[in-house]
Amino acid sequence: MTQSYDELKASPRVLLGPGPSDANPRVLKAMTTPMLGYLDGEFIQILDETVNLLRQVFGTGNKLTLPVSGTGTAGMEAALCNVIEPGDSVVVGINGYFGGRIADIVQRCGGAVTAVEAPWGSAIPAEDVADAVKSANPKLVAIIHAETSTGVLQPLDDISKIVKDSGALFLTDCVTSLGGQPVDLDRRGIDIAYSGTQKCLGGPPGLAPISFSDRAVEAIHNRASKVQSFYLDMTLLEAYWSGEVRNYHHTVSMSMIYALHESLRVVLEEGLQDRYKRHERNAAALIAGATAIGLKPIVQEGYRAPMLTTINIPDGIDDVDIRNRLIEDFGIEIGGGLGIFKGKAWRIGLMGESSTQRNVLLVLSALEKLLAEAGHDLEAGAGARAASEVYAQA
Ligand SMILES: Cc1ncc(COP(=O)(O)O)c(C=O)c1O
DSSP states (O other): OOOOOOOOOOOOOEEESSSOOOOOHHHHHHTTSOOOOTTOHHHHHHHHHHHHHHHHHHTOOOSEEEEEESOHHHHHHHHHHHHOOTTOEEEEEESSHHHHHHHHHHHHTTOEEEEEEOOTTSOOOHHHHHHHHHHHOOSEEEEESEETTTTEEOOOHHHHHHHHHHTOEEEEEOTTTBTTBOOOHHHHTOSEEEOOTTSTTOSOSOEEEEEEOHHHHHHHHTOSSOOSOSTTOHHHHHHHHHOSSOOOSSOOOHHHHHHHHHHHHHHHHHOHHHHHHHHHHHHHHHHHHHHHTTOOBSSOTTSBOTTEEEEEOOTTOOHHHHHHHHHHHHOEEEEEOOGGGTTTEEEEEOOGGGOOHHHHHHHHHHHHHHHHHTTOOOOTTHHHHHHHHHHHHO
């Protein structure tokens, strides 16, 4: 028996969760560009341009820079499975959900993990990394730049120096930070970094930009064993993306490459510094507004990731009910807590296209209405007023 379905439809949403964020309309339009063959000269030129644009946004001259097929986790796997061999010592910063995922993947690669832990909502102290590096003598140190489960933006400069002095490779997860805060790979001496297209780059999920320094490439070329994953083997991908003669490896998604190409053009047209400032300003307004209606930010000032703000859910407020009503009544998605923050925290993302004054005022007004109806004690209009004061200052 055949069954028919209506034409696909998705309700318009304002995506203010941990990602995906709203995609830029220019990016969605670029995705409707007709297919080209993966070895077509015109497509190869688009690949070359995409890599050049990516280098600018990553702040690197690294030759081995490209978008891996797959989401941020594919970037994480590619970063680790190419470099880690069985028995390798790896120091991993774990102060949230995604540090734990790195440790898991390192173990799947046969690596020995030394965890440097910090409480959820705090940054990893550089001294603890120094101690771990001294005792574990690692091949690689891995740190999350913006921990999306907690909203912490990890300071990287001191850790980078410690790692460099030890001779280890420095890996940073930039899934949530790229395009929203400086990652500056070359200035910071980051050897391996990966990201995702669906957060501060303003595209749909589907590609994981990644970059390896010459030192990291040397480590890949000096492996004793083949990279276990064929799909993510950088030596094979490198040949397709930048070899003298381009050879088939796998069929890359043309539509996603078109999307990334356009989203990187949008990012650079705005200007990296202006984009970072926009993220900071909207986060400051959100936090001022949230505080004014009695919602407490979880992360200490100075360590807050401007693209993802975590807020304590007030006592007596039903997490799921408020989030459902935000979607049903206002079309707004915010994130619930992940891991140990489940039911305790909201994660409000202001990433890429979603980081706007309009969205800040909208989510504050919506939360204010729903919280007041749920019996939370607040002064009507206080959230939007406090946020507007931040906007009036600059
Ligand atoms: C910091 C961080 N790393 C890795 C990932 C995994 O990315 P994805 O869900 O795109 O596979 C995420 C996703 O939210 C993330 O926030």
